[in-house]
Amino acid sequence: MGYLGGSTADVYSFAVYYFFWVAITVFAFGTAYRLAKMVLLWRRVVKAEPRNRGVGAWIIGLVRTFVDPIIFSMKAKPHDFLAGLVALHIVGVLPLIFLLAHHVAFFAYWFAPYKLVAETGLWIPLSVTTSTLTITSPIEVKFVNSIWGPLTVILNGDVLAILAILGVAFKIGTKVMEQAHGLRHVRWSDYFSLGLLMFILLTGYAAARHSTGTVTMDVGTYRTVLGFHILGAEILLMLIPFSKYWHFVFGYWYGKLHEWYDLRVQKGLV
Amino acid sequence: MAEAAPGPDVRKLLEEIKRNISWEGFQADRVEKTIQEALATLDSVKLHFLENCVGCAACAPSCPYYYVSEKYGPVEKAELARNIYRKEATILGKLLGPLLNAKKPKSEKDLDTIVEAVYRCTNCGACYVSCPFGIDSGAIIKSILASIATKSGRAPTLIAVFDVIEREKLFLKIPSFMYIWNEVMKKAEQALGKPLPFDKKGAEYFLLVNMADAMFYPDAVIGAMRVLDRAGVDWTLPSKPFAFRPPIAAVIGLFKQAREMLKMLNADISKYEPKNVVLLDGGFVYPWLRFQMPKVLGRRPSYRVLHIVELFEKLIKEGKLKLNQTDDKVTWHDPCQLARRGGVTEEPNFVLSAASKGFRKLPHHGAESYCCGGGGGIGCMNMEMLEQMGKLLGVSSKDLVAGEKELEFIQKTAEHWTIAVKRKIDDIKKSGADIVVTACPVCMHSIAGGAQLYGLKTQVRHIAAYIGERLQ
Numbered sequence: 134m135g136y137l138g139g140s141t142a143d144v145y146s147f148a149v150y151y152f153f154w155v156a157i158t159v160f161a162f163g164t165a166y167r168l169a170k171m172v173l174l175w176r177r178v179v180k181a182e183p184r185n186r187g188v189g190a191w192i193i194g195l196v197r198t199f200v201d202p203i204i205f206s207m208k209a210k211p212h213d214f215l216a217g218l219v220a221l222h223i224v225g226v227l228p229l230i231f232l233l234a235h236h237v238a239f240f241a242y243w244f245a246p247y248k249l250v251a252e253t254g255l256w257i258p259l260s261v262t263t264s265t266l267t268i269t270s271p272i273e274v275k276f277v278n279s280i281w282g283p284l285t286v287i288l289n290g291d292v293l294a295i296l297a298i299l300g301v302a303f304k305i306g307t308k309v310m311e312q313a314h315g316l317r318h319v320r321w322s323d324y325f326s327l328g329l330l331m332f333i334l335l336t337g338y339a340a341a342r343h344s345t346g347t348v349t350m351d352v353g354t355y356r357t358v359l360g361f362h363i364l365g366a367e368i369l370l371m372l373i374p375f376s377k378y379w380h381f382v383f384g385y386w387y388g389k390l391h392e393w394y395d396l397r398v399q400k401g402l403v
Numbered sequence: 404m405a406e407a408a409p410g411p412d413v414r415k416l417l418e419e420i421k422r423n424i425s426w427e428g429f430q431a432d433r434v435e436k437t438i439q440e441a442l443a444t445l446d447s448v449k450l451h452f453l454e455n456c457v458g459c460a461a462c463a464p465s466c467p468y469y470y471v472s473e474k475y476g477p478v479e480k481a482e483l484a485r486n487i488y489r490k491e492a493t494i495l496g497k498l499l500g501p502l503l504n505a506k507k508p509k510s511e512k513d514l515d516t517i518v519e520a521v522y523r524c525t526n527c528g529a530c531y532v533s534c535p536f537g538i539d540s541g542a543i544i545k546s547i548l549a550s551i552a553t554k555s556g557r558a559p560t561l562i563a564v565f566d567v568i569e570r571e572k573l574f575l576k577i578p579s580f581m582y583i584w585n586e587v588m589k590k591a592e593q594a595l596g597k598p599l600p601f602d603k604k605g606a607e608y609f610l611l612v613n614m615a616d617a618m619f620y621p622d623a624v625i626g627a628m629r630v631l632d633r634a635g636v637d638w639t640l641p642s643k644p645f646a647f648r649p650p651i652a653a654v655i656g657l658f659k660q661a662r663e664m665l666k667m668l669n670a671d672i673s674k675y676e677p678k679n680v681v682l683l684d685g686g687f688v689y690p691w692l693r694f695q696m697p698k699v700l701g702r703r704p705s706y707r708v709l710h711i712v713e714l715f716e717k718l719i720k721e722g723k724l725k726l727n728q729t730d731d732k733v734t735w736h737d738p739c740q741l742a743r744r745g746g747v748t749e750e751p752n753f754v755l756s757a758a759s760k761g762f763r764k765l766p767h768h769g770a771e772s773y774c775c776g777g778g779g780g781i782g783c784m785n786m787e788m789l790e791q792m793g794k795l796l797g798v799s800s801k802d803l804v805a806g807e808k809e810l811e812f813i814q815k816t817a818e819h820w821t822i823a824v825k826r827k828i829d830d831i832k833k834s835g836a837d838i839v840v841t842a843c844p845v846c847m848h849s850i851a852g853g854a855q856l857y858g859l860k861t862q863v864r865h866i867a868a869y870i871g872e873r874l875q
Contacts, residue, residue, distance in 0.1 A: 172447070178698045181708075201532060202535045210461065316460075316479055318478045380457050400694065
């Protein structure tokens with residue numbers, strides 16, 4: 134039996150009650166596979182005596198390892214910096230995924246420690262006009278009035294979703310341009326990955342805006358749109374270990390920490 | 404430099420090299436074998452470099468050859484290695500092929516593209532520090548792709564010749580090489596006014612003068628000896644060179660040979676039981692001896708490896724090296740292998756500040772230093788170098804190329820270098836320096852050539868030559 138009287142055969146119920154577990158299983162398998170490859174290929178080597186610049190240099194080096202590429206990108210490719218890093222990542226997708234009130238409620242339901250985000254009020258409201266979850270949310274709402282205060286004028290799901298959509302559109306446009314220039318690093322799978330992200334953002338936005346005050350989706354349509362949104366997110370979850378999205382789970386953190394150790398700690402680059 | 408007639412060793416060497424080099428055609432079996440050998444060297448770090456690139460191309464503007472063409476951005480060049488990796492070593496790559504850019508070289512054109520990528524990369528490491536994911540594209544271009552290119556026959560003949568000369572110690576049998584060596588040592592003795600302390604056992608500092616040091620900056624060799632002598636430290640040097648520019652095999656991706664060379668070099672050095680080995684070469688020689696040697700030997704060597712600028716810093720701090728401070732408008736160019744890949748960034752600033760009140764850093768220095776565009780074997784790919792080396796070996800410059808195709812490739816590479824070096828020259832212009840001091844023979848050659856090309860009047864000096872002339 135689906136929720137709110139829906140059929141188990143509809144997209145929403147399929148995504149929430151059945152496919153969810155498939156997605157989690159594939160993600161877990163893929164993650165284990167990727168990590169196992171790294172572990173199995175690890176080789177013990179004798180390292181040279183590290184150059185001792187002191188702990189202060191290590192800490193500054195750690196900060197620089199993460200910050201230098203951002204500064205470089207800001208100077209060398211300002212359009213990429215604004216659309217790719219700022220719009221898509223920093224104010225777009227990341228807060229939307231991890232801080233949007235709906236998602237906080239969802240994550241807190243499955244992962245108890247995440248309740249901390251809910252309880253500290255770090256969650257971001259859906260829109261500038263309401264800080265509550267929508268009435269159709271199946272999750273009981275216990276937390277309202279986020280800590281963002283007047284910032285909610287810009288720090289809300291509507292604005293962030295629009296920025297994220299613009300960021301993804303820019304990245305798709307960039308890929309098209311790069312491919313037209315004959316650059317070989319563009320993969321057809323990039324379009325799938327970015328297209329899927331765009332689909333998730335658009336369906337999520339549409340579901341959240343199910344009522345404009347004058348036009349309201351009927352429950353069936355709403356459940357279908359939300360179902361597609363959740364299904365898209367589950368496909369993305371399955372795709373993470375096998376695609377460029379792995380960067381956010383593992384690649385980015387491993388890469389920067391390895392670079393820090395290699396260049397700043399071992400070689401003493403300051 | 405003396406001209407030499409080609410001895411039987413040189414003739415035999417050239418014939419042997421040319422049998423293995425083929426710039427034309429595509430031997431599928433040979434390429435396949437090289438791919439398997441290259442992928443057999445994968446470890447978790449290389450796996451990260453191959454698997455975690457998201458294609459953001461943030462690295463692109465960091466590369467000096469990106470300014471020649473956007474197709475030479477690091478992400479573009481490294482993608483060729485990723486293509487092969489995905490096709491050969493991933494399930495999805497095998498299944499979905501073109502959708503994931505999973506493919507192997509299948510034609511002469513494909514192999515030529517790989518060779519072009521290898522010799523449009525200086526392995527300067529700028530892509531490594533500018534990558535948001537810590538991916539060292541240069542490392543996989545200069546290891547996986549270079550290894551595939553060379554073992555498939557596409558190696559610059561001149562570097563392949565140097566590699567064999569080094570590993571078989573043929574320089575000891577080539578009269579023009581030994582003439583240069585002996586002349587430098589003679590001049591050094593005159594400068595010091597006493598016999599050189601050759602081949603002492605157990606010395607505190609072993610000045611490892613290689614053949615290339617004596618050839619490219621004899622004044623630096625003499626300058627270093629003057630400093631060591633004046634500082635009153637216990638030092639020695641080899642009476643005959645141990646190597647040409649070790650391990651030169653690494654420049655063309657022959658890592659097994661590079662490791663053999665390092666083992667041989669370590670054996671030669673260890674006989675003298677030095678406490679410290681001091682290098683003049685701030686190019687690839689430094690990171691290989693300082694950081695790769697323990698990996699190759701499976702243990703840390705019995706001596707520490709220092710660059711001469713590190714020793715200068717130490718001697719100044721200990722009060723053993725006193726300099727006449729000048730007002731020279733002098734700057735330091737960080738060789739990529741000494742700075743970004745070797746971590747020596749602070750020491751040159753300290754030393755040059757002690758030498759001149761007019762010392763200034765370049766606008767881009769240290770980890771952010773602009774590459775000179777000549778590393779990774781590119782510095783050997785021009786007619787001037789071919790002619791000079793031909794004279795030394797007693798052969799024509801044409802004998803040092805495998806044919807028209809290699810010659811055209813060399814000429815195209817040299818043209819592209821003229822664009823790649825410009826960013827460095829502009830940076831030097833902005834600094835207002837009259838003297839550029841550095842420590843890598845390729846950087847010296849590249850900056851001097853670039854300065855001439857773009858009308859910048861500047862001297863380019865090795866740090867040991869510069870400091871050796873400013874002793875109190």
